[in-house]
Amino acid sequence: MPGTVKSEAVVLRSIRYGEADRILHLYSVNRGRIGAIAKGARRPKSRFGGRLEPFFRLDLVLHEGRGELLTVTNVATVDGYPRLRSSGPALGAGARACDAVLRLLDSAEANRPAYNLLCRYLALLDDPTMERAAALETALSFRLKLALAAGFAPELVSCAHCGEAEHLAGFSGAAGGAVCSSCEAGSFPLSEAAHGFMVEAVAKPLAEAPRAGERELRQVERAVGETLEHHAHVQLRPAA
Numbered sequence: 757m758p759g760t761v762k763s764e765a766v767v768l769r770s771i772r773y774g775e776a777d778r779i780l781h782l783y784s785v786n787r788g789r790i791g792a793i794a795k796g797a798r799r800p801k802s803r804f805g806g807r808l809e810p811f812f813r814l815d816l817v818l819h820e821g822r823g824e825l826l827t828v829t830n831v832a833t834v835d836g837y838p839r840l841r842s843s844g845p846a847l848g849a850g851a852r853a854c855d856a857v858l859r860l861l862d863s864a865e866a867n868r869p870a871y872n873l874l875c876r877y878l879a880l881l882d883d884p885t886m887e888r889a890a891a892l893e894t895a896l897s898f899r900l901k902l903a904l905a906a907g908f909a910p911e912l913v914s915c916a917h918c919g920e921a922e923h924l925a926g927f928s929g930a931a932g933g934a935v936c937s938s939c940e941a942g943s944f945p946l947s948e949a950a951h952g953f954m955v956e957a958v959a960k961p962l963a964e965a966p967r968a969g970e971r972e973l974r975q976v977e978r979a980v981g982e983t984l985e986h987h988a989h990v991q992l993r994p995a996a
């Protein structure tokens with residue numbers, strides 16, 4: 757049914773199309789993933805201005821016709837995150853975050869926790885007082901929380917295979933979490949520090965991501981990555 761759709765959304769990807777148009781991959785509050793076309797967006801005097809670029813958080817009015825893509829009819833900026841755009845590490849971290857959302861949350865279903873998490877991370881990357889926003893610790897906390905919001909959080913409290921709460925020694929993506937020493941076949945070693953990082957990162961706000969060493973963080977990245985590969989069938993880009 758043709759009609760008008762209104763939603764706040766973040767631009768995940770913006771692709772030049774035809775002579776003057778743009779195709780947008782949007783993550784919206786009300787409808788999850790939206791594909792849209794902005795006609796004439798690349799003309800110098802376009803009323804859309806420069807806001808149809810990645811990371812922009814927008815208030816959108818779209819027209820839904822019979823085609824797959826909605827048509828952008830009106831745009832207002834909620835936040836353009838200008839400081840994020842002027843920092844190389846923040847840009848890289850923001851791009852990887854948008855890419856993770858693009859790969860993991862591809863349905864046209866609203867997911868408010870995931871939307872809020874993405875906006876929160878972009879705001880931290882834009883905050884000049886948040887020195888660790890672009891660091892690997894915060895990027896991995898974001899990934900863990902995103903996995904949780906998407907319904908693919910790894911099991912961390914007890915063995916994902918047998919339920920044993922003691923002697924957790926490894927991590928198995930196939931089992932979907934930490935595994936005990938009796939079930940560690942096919943797993944990789946997970947240090948206590950890496951396990952602790954994941955438990956703490958899930959519990960704490962993104963701005964208070966726990967600290968950990970490089971080796972532990974690589975284990976965390978592998979744990980989240982293998983969980984999503986096995987259960988969401990999604991492969992994420994390297995976290996840094």
Ligand SMILES: [Zn+2]
Nearest residue numbers: 915918936939
């Ligand atoms: Zn076990």
